[in-house]
Amino acid sequence: MEAEKDNEAPFAVATLSLSLPTVFPFTQPKIPSAPHPNKLKLPTQASSLTHLSLSTAASPTPSFKSSISANPLHAPLSLGPLRPRDPSNAVALRRSAVVWFRNDLRVLDNECLTAANNDSISVLPVYCFDPADFGKSASGFDKTGPYRANFLIESVSDLRRNLQARGSDLVVRMGKPESVLVELAKAVGADAVYAHREVSHDEVKTEENVEAAMKEENVEVKYFWGSTLYHMEDLPFKLEDMPSNYGGFRDRVQKLEIRNTIEALDQLKGIPSRGDVEPGEIPSLMDLGLNSSPSMPQGAANASMVGGETEALQRLKKFASECAAQPHKPSKDGTQSIYGANFSCKISPWLAMGCLSPRTMYQELKKTVTRPISASLNSNDGGNASSNNGTNWLMFELLWRDFFRFITKKYSSAKKQVEAAPATACAGAFA
Known part of the structure; x- marks a missing residue:
């Protein structure tokens, strides 16, 4: 036994002595620092690295100048390895991520934004105006009309602010997501894309295209998963x-616990410095192939439907105070409803744009x-549902x-859902 212990100790010490210099070099060559260019840049991950004791002058990193413009479909980039192997290079410790905003145009209760910020040293938020969402449908109608498009533009602008x-900042592009996201990921050296899943056939098809391109x-x-009151991972089936x-759905889920909201972060990781990505301009209605309708309200009249999370939160607070002040008037089934002009x-x-969850x-x-909010719609509550554990009409x-x-x-x-296994918390509902 003594012989075995003597043999084990040197091995553990040798492992430690070899690992530390590799990850944290104690001596580094002195390299003259180059003068900083007189150019205004977006906030980068440099501020996020200030807490590290590593010297960024250990080994100068190659400078990549991106050709990315407002139209990301021109001249796709072809860069080298995403992560340098040199352990003395600070970039070797860098992990960039792309956050693909879709119908989740908010910072409050946004799981994928929070997860990307926690997992990465630098984060690139991106919104893509997909041409497939605009233009005419097969029946001749606008896929996205001027009212909805204008609301979307305002919501994206508010998200950027x-x-x-x-x-941080929001990079905006026009193009197919599978092309835009790949080019941006290559430009900044990202090794992951974070996004919320959607539900419609076309949205699922877009996800499949993005997955294939990223693979x-x-x-x-x-x-x-972040578009419903109940989380998909919490469903009892x-x-x-x-x-x-x-x-049948209501009976199975009405007693489930609703997850707490995810607080908005006060400070986000900076934009990756690699790639020199320009934020891009938010398109106008004309850029999207739409014209303002002659009947579209202008000025103050249009202020009643301003898109964005800021407006949504203000409306929610106002509605909550009005709901609390309204006299109680239950319906026959025991649910509490708002009535009158503000029904x-x-x-x-x-909610549809994801400005609010x-x-x-x-x-x-x-x-x-003041009255309890519950998902229970059981009529066997003896008529006391509204005063005890009955439902609020909003629930x-x-x-x-x-x-x-x-x-x-x-x-x-359907085929993909049947074959898929439940994913972990970091991967969303289904892989």
């Missing part, structure tokens, strides 16, 4: 076994209303919304 206020570049795609009728919360457009709505109302509506989104997801890519 919110990201800039937190030390060729050896870039990981991490998906999250696999998605392919989901009841196809609302009553609707009128927040659906912001259903969980944020629920949590805000839960803080302000009733959000539950219906969940049902439609889950059932759409179930049938949007």
Whole structure:
């Protein structure tokens, strides 16, 4: 036994002495620092590295000058290895990630943005205006009309301002996501793309195209779930076994616990310095092939439908206070409903764009209303549901919304859903 112990100790010491100099070199050559160019740049991950004791002058990194412009489909980049192998180079410790914003144009309760920020030293937020979402449909109608497009433009603009206020920015491009994201990932040396999953057939098809393109570049795609009140991972059934009728769905999920919202970060990781990516201009209606309708309201009249998370949160607070002040008037089934001129919360457009999450709505109302909010729609409550554990009408509506989104997801890519296994928390609902 003594002989064995003597043999083990040197081995452990040898391993430690070889590992530390490799990761944290203690002597480095002195290299004269080059003068800083007189040029205004976006906030980069340099501020995120200030807490490290490594010297960035250990080995100068190659300077990549990107040809990325407002049209990312021109001259795709072909860069070298994404991560240098030289351990004395600070870039070897760098892990850049791309956050692909879709119908989640918010910083509050945005799981993929928070996860990317926690996992990476630098983060590149991106929104892509896909030409497939505009133009005419097969039946001759606008795929996206001027009202919705204008609301989207305002929401993207507000997201950019919110990201800039937190030390980041939003890169905006027009083009197919599978082309745009690959080029940007190569430009900044990203090894992962973070995004929320969507539910419609066309959105699922786009996800498949992005996954295929990223696989060729050896870039990981991490998906999250954040568009419903109940999280998909918390459902008491696999998605392919989901009841196809609302009553069956409601009975199975109404007692589930709703996850807490994810707080918005005060400070985000900076934009990657590699690639020198320009933020790009947010397109106008004309850029999207649309013209303002003669009947489209202008000026103050249009202010009632301003897109963006900032407007959504203000509306939610106002609605919550009005809901709390309204006299109680339950319906026959025990649910509490708003009535009169303000019979609707009128927040659906912001929910659809993801400027606001259903969980944020629920949590805000839960803080302000005096009557309990519950998903229970059981008529066997003896008529006391509204005063004890009955439902708020908004919960009733959000539950219906969940049902439609889950059932759409179930049938949007049936074969893939049946074959897929539940993913981990970092990868979203289904891989």
